[in-house]
Amino acid sequence: MTPTPERGRTPAVIRLLVLATFVVILNETIMINAIPRLMTDLRITEQAAQWLSTAFMLTMAAVIPVTGWFLQRVSTRRAYATAMGVFLAGTTLATVAPVFEVLLLARVVQATGTAVMMPLLMTTLMTVVPERDRGRVMGNVTMAISVAPAMGPAVSGLILQLGSWRLLFAAVLPIAAVITWRGLGRLENVGEPQLSTIDWFSVGAAALGFGSLVYGLSRFGEGGKLLPASIVAFGLVTIAVFAVRQLRLQLRDTPLLDLRILRHRTYALSLVLMSLGFMAMMGSMILLPIYLQNLRGLSPLETGLLVMPGGLAMGLIGPGVGRLFDRFGGRKLIIPGAVGIVLALAGLTQISAAMPYGQILGLHALLMISLAVMFTPVFTLGLGALPMHLYSHGSSMLATLQQVAAALGTALVVTVMAGRAGSRIADGASEAVAQLDGMRLAFLITAALAVVMVGAAFLLPKHSASAVEQEASDAEPGSSDAPLTADERRTAGPALEPVA
Secondary structure, three states, X not given: OOOOOOOOOOOHHHHHHHHHHHHHHHOOOOXXXXXXXXXXXXXXXHHHHHHHHHHHHHHHHHHHHHHHHHHXXXXXXXXXXXXXXHHHHHHHXXXXXXXXXXXXXXXXXXXXXXXXXXXXXXXXXXXXXXHHHHHXXXXXXXXXXXXXXXXXXXXXXXXXXXXXXXXXXXXXXXXXXXXXXXXXXHOOOOOOOOOOOOOHHHHHHHHHHHHHHHHHHHHOOOOOOHHHHHHHHHHHHHHHHHHHHHHHHHOOOOOOOOHHHHHOHHHHHHHHHHHHHHHHHHHXXXXXXXXXXXXXXXXXXXXXXXXXXXXXXXXXXXXXXXXXXXXXOOHHHHHHHHHHHHHHHHHHOOOOOOOOHHHHHHHHHHHHHHHHHHHHHHHHHXXXXXXXXXXXXHXXXXXXXXXXXXXXXXXXXXXXXXXXXXXXXXXXXXXHHHHHHHHHHHHHHHHHXXXXXXXXXXXXXXXXXXXXXXXXXXXXXXXXXXXXXXXXXXXXXXXXXXXX
């Protein structure tokens, strides 16, 4: 059992996992600026090159639902070694990939390792960090799960100025190797593995359902709507089959993904807020580079530098937001954060061919800072509302919906922008004017969704009920969710301490 950390100190295991998670998640969006270079070097089309990002998201969406079962079955060190080992293998293969097909396979391998890291980090955090310190520690975690994908395009823009796209992987490889080596030398096991069976039908249904949903959403905006809509519908039906299967398996306490987490109102509301927040973030990450490069003529490096301050600000304020959460609770941060997101997106609806770059930078920074102010308390409140034995399932669901929300946000803004631009061109407008009009409408719809976040924020409590209270509620008559035993509560240690 990991010893209780001193108040105000982040456990070493969390620091190691945050660093590793930041490195692996950075790779999710690092290929965005490399598409033109890849098209030339590998002689592929833009659609083929885009698969390097799409395949990464697809793999994440397919693998993450399995991580709840995996993390309960293996030790912390083994989960870490497996995740980082697979990621290193994929990164090495990508560095030396001779053809596109090998590079695509390498991205799939990378994503498989990445899919384990965020649920591992979240589950370990909720287990070893006392409730009084979770906000501060979760502020550091926000940097890994939110800033890393936001920084991906900026980092790749800088690296691509130095040479080949292979440097994107060659630069990450030694850093990831050192982190893996240091982690294995200092990482301690948290809790005890629990032997359990796995339902392979659920594994297949989860991979097919969530993978199809993300893939179908990513296809919107590429032309016809019938095929993407059909793929999305197939994915939703398969997810429904998966959900029914889990409900049946819960009667024997052997679900792959325990859906009893959705009974906890605070956790369910947190999922809604997180999903809408990631839709806003990914939507802006897609629209702003198109605007800056296609309509304003900036290079990928200049685009990366313009959006970098927002990403950096998001990471720098994370720990401070966590400390404020520990002191004031969640609603006093989430409500202003949601309002800031609405204001930033409303400002971007006025985007024009002559908008000053300083104004764009300011609006983007406001959006990123507001997202950071909201994400830290949302994650902390949501997972804190669950009893300890559901942490791994809760973090898996959280990570899965992040991938779905990212794909949905991308599909939404691209489809709206393309549809509006097409109708304006048909009316006789120039291509530049039509595209600007499409972007404004896309930002307007995203801002309208952000208004929903403000309403949902008012429904959240100031603090989550403690894990002990959650387990007591689980033990009430009629609940099928078994409480922890006395031995399990002793093993859980600080994670089950009541609010100080």
